[in-house]
Amino acid sequence: MTRLRPSRRSRLPSAVAASRSLAAGILLWGAAATAQETAPPAVTNPLPTTTAPDPARSAPVPAPAPAQSVAPGLPTVPGLQTTPAGPARPPLVETPGEANDVDDVTLPAKPAAILAGTAKWEEAVPTLQAAFKRIEADLAKAGLPPAGRPIAVFAKTDDDGFQFEAMIPVTAIPDPAPAIGDGIRFGSTPSGRALRFNHKGSYEEIDGTYETLTAYLDAKDVVVQDRFIEEYVTDLTDKADDKLEVNIYALPR
Known part of the structure; x- marks a missing residue:
């Protein structure tokens, strides 16, 4: 019966709105060739008018419709294309692990x-x-x-x-x-009881997590199978990617 000795990793190199006002003016009389047209001065007590108001001029301008957002399961705005989310790809044990911690878990087949x-x-x-x-x-x-x-x-x-x-x-x-x-x-x-060690950091730095794993096994006197498992919780893109997360599983005998 042998213990897992992961020292093999020593060779790895981690809508604003603005208000506006119109200036009031007066109608200039004279012999000028061109008369300048401006709004009449404000009147404190206006007289009642006898002319029917022009609906086209007096009707309020409707406010612009608010922008519509698209939520999953709701009808989409005509002309707007949406892409549904792909299926989830869960890890073997869906409860997330914590870095530098050990979890006793059961792996499903x-x-x-x-x-x-x-x-x-x-x-x-x-x-x-x-x-x-x-x-x-x-x-x-x-x-x-x-x-x-x-x-x-x-x-x-x-x-x-x-x-x-x-x-x-x-x-x-x-x-x-x-x-x-x-x-x-x-x-x-692989299935059955396992000890999960969570690694967060680059693949270059994964030796540190294996050292923690080895120290834990030695301290607890745990004998494991001659294999270990790496599950890539985030995509394995580059050995220096420090956003990488890996679940490492050791299987006790």
């Missing part, structure tokens, strides 16, 4: 498309990215949308590299299972 491979540590991020992209492309061709976050199960590691299984959960596997890309098979994600 979810159907998944799986692709096995190997890589050098310095090529970990691009290799895993390519594996996930390939699986999702083949799932799209088969009409099977992803139903969970990408997962990498590290089955064997050494100082130079690692063997892995890249997994993309799906809602269900059709019977019979459709033919998908070469090397891709259907199976299920």
Whole structure:
């Protein structure tokens, strides 16, 4: 029985409105060639008029209609296009983890498309990215949308590299299972009791979380399986992306 020794990661390099007034004027009389027309002076006690008011001039100007917003489930404004939100891709355990904390959780077995491979540590991020992209492309061709976050199960590691299984959960596997890309098979994600360690920061800095994991296992005298799981809560885009969040799972024996 061996303990998880993740020191293998030491090779990784983290509408304003404005009011206006009209100036009053007087009608100038004289022999000038052009008479200037202005508004009559204000009258304190105007006389009653005997002329019927012109409806076109006296009718109030309607205020402009307020801008309409579009909310999900409500009719849209004609001519306005909206794009519905895509389906959610939840993690294996939907209760979020806290950085530098350990959670005792139970992983459900979810159907998944799986692709096995190997890589050098310095090529970990691009290799895993390519594996996930390939699986999702083949799932799209088969009409099977992803139903969970990408997962990498590290089955064997050494100082130079690692063997892995890249997994993309799906809602269900059709019977019979459709033919998908070469090397891709259907199976299920790891399940059962697990210790979750949440990593927030770049992939370059993930060694620190593994050191916390190892120290916890040693302090609690916990023996785990010879594999560990990384679940990418945010997209694995670049090894220096400091917005990355990863759930690391260790499976006790």
